[in-house]
Amino acid sequence: MTDTAPALRHSAEALSGALPPLLVAAEHLANSALPGAHGRRRIGPGAExxxxxxxxxxxxxxxxxxxxxxxxxxxxxxxxEWQAARAVTLWVDTGAAMAFSGDPARETKSARARLLALALGLVLLRGGERVGLAEADLPPRLGRAQAELLTMALATEAATTTEHGAVDLHAAPTGGHVVLFSDFLGDLSAIETALDQAANRAMRGILVQILDPVEEDFPFDGRTRFESMSGHLSYETLRASDLRTDYAARLAARKDHLAGLARQSGWHATTLHTDRPASEGLLWLYHALGEGGR
Structure with a gap:
């Protein structure tokens, strides 16, 4: 296991461990989830x-x-209790753009995405679900050993020169669930193709857009030089504030497009920010997966 794996696992364990109290506060989930592998607290075929x-x-x-x-x-x-385990496939964008943070004291988009993915995976595994990754030759499986493999696969930010990773769901089980973590600020053609393929294979899922608050608020003024995290793109302006209105409109249009793609496929979509508590995002994700059915 890499040097950063224990720290990531500890953070994810702490985050997922805080889920049960949050579920108690969320009335619609209070009777449908438990922190351990003791069934799903849903009526259904089973022996327990x-x-x-x-x-x-x-x-x-x-x-x-x-x-x-x-x-x-x-x-x-x-x-x-319902005992038919779901297969949940997670994908975290490994592109260079995900390494961005607008504040040195704030975690990167990649760090937040990997933390949420692992915490969600741990909670699902404790509930008896099968969890895997789309890009790590790690198909959905049960058990504690799978938690260790997920931890190792998500422990470090991938070093890549491409701005955004390309999702590939060919190994995700037909009829399963998929959760995609990215900023979704690049070319969406690969995402659109993946969603089409998922719909043809009766797969349900969630698009999780992770943004830094700087990307949301665009607090730039005066002379500013913008560079992509990969270093392949750059743009300099003398009056950055003049771009704010157009930028906000384009970001809103991007979010609307993502929401539309999700609706067409019967998926969920959300935007989470790195300055907000990770527990909020985890609760939303767990709730959304619950609404996705079986």
Whole structure:
């Protein structure tokens, strides 16, 4: 394991460990997730007992637990937990653009994306789901050993000279779930192709746009030189503030385009910022995966 892997794992463990209290506060998830591999707290086919509940008029007689019902005058149904593990494939953009941070004291987009991906993976693995990566020859699998492999694969920022990574979902299981982490500020043709392929293979997913607040607010004024993280592009202006309105419009249009792509594919899309608590993003992601169904 690399030198940075233990630190990343510790941070992700801390972040994912904070999820249960957040789920308690989120009413719609309080009864549907647990921190360990103890089922999904959802009614469904399985062997593990979940709870007894009073029977409804629509319940068939074969669903009545007569032993429990014999203790009183009411009839009860025995419910089991859903135990069909999902396959969730994660992809984190390894392009040079993700190494950007507008403040030395703030983590890079890549660091936040990798932390969220690993924390989400750990929570899903604890819940009995299968988790893997799209670009690390790491197909979705269960268990603690998979958590170690995810940690090693996500531990360091990839050294690359390309501005943005190209997503490839050919190894993601048909019918599974996919979570893509990127700033999505580059050419979207590869993303559009991936979403088309995913739709044809009944895959659901989430587009997670990670932005630094500087990229959102464009707080530049006067003479400014802009350079891409790869060094391949540069632009200099004497009046950066004159670009602010057009920049904001183009960024808004990009977000709208991403949201449209997600809707067409039956996916979710969100924008998360590196100056906000990572726990907020993790809760949103877990909720969105829950809404995605099975």
């Amino acid at each position: 007992f979940w709870q007894f509940r009073p029977s409804h008029a629509s319940d068939a007689a074969t669903r009545i637990d007569w032993r429990r019902s014999a203790r009183g005058d009411d009839l009860f149904v025995r419910e089991t």
